[in-house]
Amino acid sequence: MATLRDIKRRIRSVRNTRQITRAMEMVSAAKLRRAQTRVEKARPYADKMQVILDNLSAASGTVTHPFFAKREVKKTTLVVVTSDRGFCGSFNHNVIRRAEKFLSDYTPETAELVCVGKKGYDYFKRHDFPVLFSLNDFAGNLDLAKVRRLSNEMTTRFIAEETDEVYLLFSRFESISRHRVSLERFLNIEQEEDADAGGSGVNYIFEPDPVSIYDDLMPRYAMMMVQMALADSFASEHAARMIAMGGATKNAGEMIDNLILVRNKVRQAAITKELLDIVSGAEALKA
Amino acid sequence: MASFILSIVTPEHILFEEEVESIVVPGALGYLGVLANHAPLITPIEPGRLTIQKSASTEINLAISGGFLEVSNNKATVLADAVEYADEIDIERAKASLKRAKQRIVEREEGLDFERAVAGIKRAENRLKIFETVAVEHR
Structure with missing residues (x-):
């Protein structure tokens, strides 16, 4: 005894x-509150941007932007968003398992991996899947410079035809106890096929013209998508850690x-x- | 005077959502004014000064770093990359970023994104200019 x-x-x-x-637990609770309000406050911006894009697609007809380009898929890029730190229950595990499942249909020749967060990077480094590059040390805070870098890197590679489609894999924040691993298509951006379906039926004046607006809008739209995904993931991370x-x-x-x-x-x-x-x-x- | 709803949203928050009489926005083709019942319009916004006429006697000035303006159904939405009230502009920060951007161009830093550096200069100069002109007008 x-x-x-x-x-x-x-x-x-x-x-x-x-x-x-x-x-x-208490630190995570405080961070969660911040992250949660950020997710909620970013939504009106995202929604409005979607409205503008839909109207633009509906009105511009045949005009397109390189981000919409649909090509035969030779190379797929998967962006895996995990956390930098552990102690958050099954949060990273769930994302990584989903990533493994996704990658099982591909070989290192047909897919490449981009990691956000150390946990995902460390895992795939150990498991022999080539990581194109990784962005770490967000520490659960949205760093806009890094968001822009990630978004720009992806869109540049896409336009240069180094990759033909890009997916975002991240945890979507639904509620404090619920976050779902979610796979979202990032590029090519899917355009409303039917010109009449998109848009609100309002006849807009486009100044100067739809093409130049696309050029201004699309990089911001891409960045916004990345930002929303990361914001969701960070909120989920803090919630998971708080509960754990x-x-x-x-x-x-x-x-x-x-x-x-x-x-x-x-x-x-x-x-x-x-x-x-x-x-x-x-x-x-x-x- | 007839009024309409103006909302200014940024990726971080909704800055402004109120009834106003008119706005003047730095559009892609130059400054443009919007009054109530304006025709539906979408246009990019350049860095510049955003003036809101809330009533005959109250005018609000903001510095905007770029974004979009959408007008429909007597409602105007400004999607701003970044926007501040003229009297809340952080002058020290604007000066610092102006200096930083200029230095980057002078030193031809490795992997310099020239367009971004120039855009940074524009944004910082815009903030400084608006802060000064608005301060002068108020005197």
């Missing part, structure tokens, strides 16, 4: 762990309770033993 000292040490150590997990750490804090609490019971029993046993010694010693003297 463990000695009293061992148990006391154990309790102290679990208590420390609980303190840390509790702190992490909340669970850990609870488990640590239970463990402490159990250990305290054991400690009390051991201490009682020691006292009983000592009493017995004293009593039997006294008895022996009397005799």
